[in-house]
Amino acid sequence: MHDLLDALAAAWQLVLSGDPTLVAIVSLSLGISLTAVVLASILGLPLGATLAVLRFPGRNAATVVVNALMGLPPVVAGLFVYLLLSRSGPLGSLGLLFTPTAMVIAQVVLVTPIIAAVARQMLEDLWREYRDLYFLDGASRVRTVCSLLWLGRFSLLTAVLAGVGRAVAEVGAILIVGGNIAGVTRTMTTAIALETSRGDLALALGLGIILLSLILAINATAQFVRNTARRAAAI
Amino acid sequence: MTAWVRLCVASCLLLLAASAAVAQQPFITVASTTSTEESGLFGYLLPAFTKETGIQVRVVAVGTGQALKIGEHGDCDVVFVHDTAAELAFVERGFGLDRRDVMYNDFVLVGPRGDPAHVDGGKDIVVAFREIADAKAPFVARGDDSGTSKAEMRLWSEADIDPKRAEAGWYRDTGSGMGPTLNMAAAMDGYTLSDRGTWLSFKNKQNLKIVVEGDRRLFNQYGVMLVNPAKHPYVKQDLGRKFIDWLISAAGQETIAGYRIDGAQLFFPDTRGPPS
Numbered sequence: 001m002h003d004l005l006d007a008l009a010a011a012w013q014l015v016l017s018g019d020p021t022l023v024a025i026v027s028l029s030l031g032i033s034l035t036a037v038v039l040a041s042i043l044g045l046p047l048g049a050t051l052a053v054l055r056f057p058g059r060n061a062a063t064v065v066v067n068a069l070m071g072l073p074p075v076v077a078g079l080f081v082y083l084l085l086s087r088s089g090p091l092g093s094l095g096l097l098f099t100p101t102a103m104v105i106a107q108v109v110l111v112t113p114i115i116a117a118v119a120r121q122m123l124e125d126l127w128r129e130y131r132d133l134y135f136l137d138g139a140s141r142v143r144t145v146c147s148l149l150w151l152g153r154f155s156l157l158t159a160v161l162a163g164v165g166r167a168v169a170e171v172g173a174i175l176i177v178g179g180n181i182a183g184v185t186r187t188m189t190t191a192i193a194l195e196t197s198r199g200d201l202a203l204a205l206g207l208g209i210i211l212l213s214l215i216l217a218i219n220a221t222a223q224f225v226r227n228t229a230r231r232a233a234a235i
Numbered sequence: 236m237t238a239w240v241r242l243c244v245a246s247c248l249l250l251l252a253a254s255a256a257v258a259q260q261p262f263i264t265v266a267s268t269t270s271t272e273e274s275g276l277f278g279y280l281l282p283a284f285t286k287e288t289g290i291q292v293r294v295v296a297v298g299t300g301q302a303l304k305i306g307e308h309g310d311c312d313v314v315f316v317h318d319t320a321a322e323l324a325f326v327e328r329g330f331g332l333d334r335r336d337v338m339y340n341d342f343v344l345v346g347p348r349g350d351p352a353h354v355d356g357g358k359d360i361v362v363a364f365r366e367i368a369d370a371k372a373p374f375v376a377r378g379d380d381s382g383t384s385k386a387e388m389r390l391w392s393e394a395d396i397d398p399k400r401a402e403a404g405w406y407r408d409t410g411s412g413m414g415p416t417l418n419m420a421a422a423m424d425g426y427t428l429s430d431r432g433t434w435l436s437f438k439n440k441q442n443l444k445i446v447v448e449g450d451r452r453l454f455n456q457y458g459v460m461l462v463n464p465a466k467h468p469y470v471k472q473d474l475g476r477k478f479i480d481w482l483i484s485a486a487g488q489e490t491i492a493g494y495r496i497d498g499a500q501l502f503f504p505d506t507r508g509p510p511s
Binding site for chain 2 (some may be wrong): 016034068086087089092097179180181182184194196197198199200201
């Protein structure tokens with residue numbers, strides 16, 4: 001109980017002090033995770049829609065793989081990207097290891113399957129409802145996929161938010177490919193891991209409380225935007 | 236579908252541009268150990284070096300075993316660790332150059348105030364290890380191939396004990412860093428071997444205290460070396476050498492000696508190895 005109160009106090013103090021290190025860590029965390037989610041959405045949403053709409057050999061297998069990859073352990077994704085970006089690896093000449101870019105790449109690997117799998121499920125239901133209309137219309141496959149994504153845009157926000165949750169809270173992958181370098185690749189979650197190992201549990205939990213508040217704020221904003229947009233679109 | 240491809244290409248370019256923008260100030264990457272980072276030494280030492288040379292030092296703090304692996308892959312410029320035998324093997328295999336002794340600190344045996352193995356105040360670490368094994372008192376081990384872990388295993392073998400084959404579960408192999416291991420020792424009232432730096436800066440001591448210290452076998456030597464540029468052409472050898480030279484220069488050695496927590500000196504500069 002004592003530690004929990006200390007943590008709340010530590011969180012307050014950190015926020016009130018406006019510590020520039022904290023501001024840098026928070027901006028880096030959000031920058032990396034939101035960039036990763038945008039890229040993962042660009043990849044994952046069309047992938048999910050394609051799996052929902054198109055009939056092709058191996059579609060079931062592809063769906064199973066995407067669903068399974070939702071459970072990809074972050075450490076494994078991190079290790080995979082690490083070996084890819086290592087100076088001894090195939091992309092070593094880019095010199096990306098231990099940079100924020102490497103962390104974005106690792107998170108894209110983690111988040112894309114989540115967005116694709118959730119989007120596929122939602123769009124498949126939608127597709128069942130509207131399939132006949134599209135056939136009557138004689139729309140091309142590309143146009144069908146695009147228009148289905150547009151039609152489902154409000155519910156797809158949930159798929160994207162699931163991706164945000166995974167990205168912002170994740171530590172295993174970015175710790176490996178980022179290296180938790182102070183001022184360069186230290187994020188909220190890796191800082192929490194470091195403070196825990198230093199035994200400063202109050203500060204670690206304090207950072208955790210700030211992280212949780214940020215995730216809440218992101219979700220509240222998304223909810224607000226969705227409601228406003230839905231009202232404007234009147235559907 | 237073409238729009239999708241175009242977006243993918245655009246985002247890849249964006250990524251590359253972003254990473255190019257990061258690399259402004261000259262910097263080197265140093266693979267080092269959790270003990271130097273968690274004890275706060277780097278937070279004190281590196282700004283002094285950066286101020287003098289304008290070179291930023293990016294530290295990736297992992298166990299000694301993993302730090303050497305990062306060097307072997309060519310993913311850092313300098314390795315700064317504490318396992319002399321493994322360091323010499325690293326140089327021997329051609330992955331490192333110019334290994335230099337930088338400083339030492341010492342390990343301490345930490346245990347609960349209740350002291351179930353009755354080792355408190357002892358001066359012989361090997362005897363203390365035997366008594367812990369005899370009493371089957373909980374011992375929390377790193378087990379992560381770090382410098383500390385290897386030092387601990389050497390002490391067990393000097394005591395003629397193979398704790399990994401011991402029965403009754405008193406020996407707990409955690410496979411984690413020094414801090415998490417100390418957290419666990421504090422939680423289960425166990426003994427553990429820690430470097431003094433991490434112990435002094437550790438904030439969750441609870442019921443733990445130092446029970447054995449000062450044995451010569453507890454000296455913990457830190458060495459620094461350049462990753463061999465002949466193996467990995469990306470290694471920034473000029474900047475890396477500047478860092479190594481500074482560490483062993485009078486200015487660097489004085490800075491190391493000046494780092495204190497609550498008045499206690501954590502690291503002792505020594506470019507010729509510890510006193511015997």
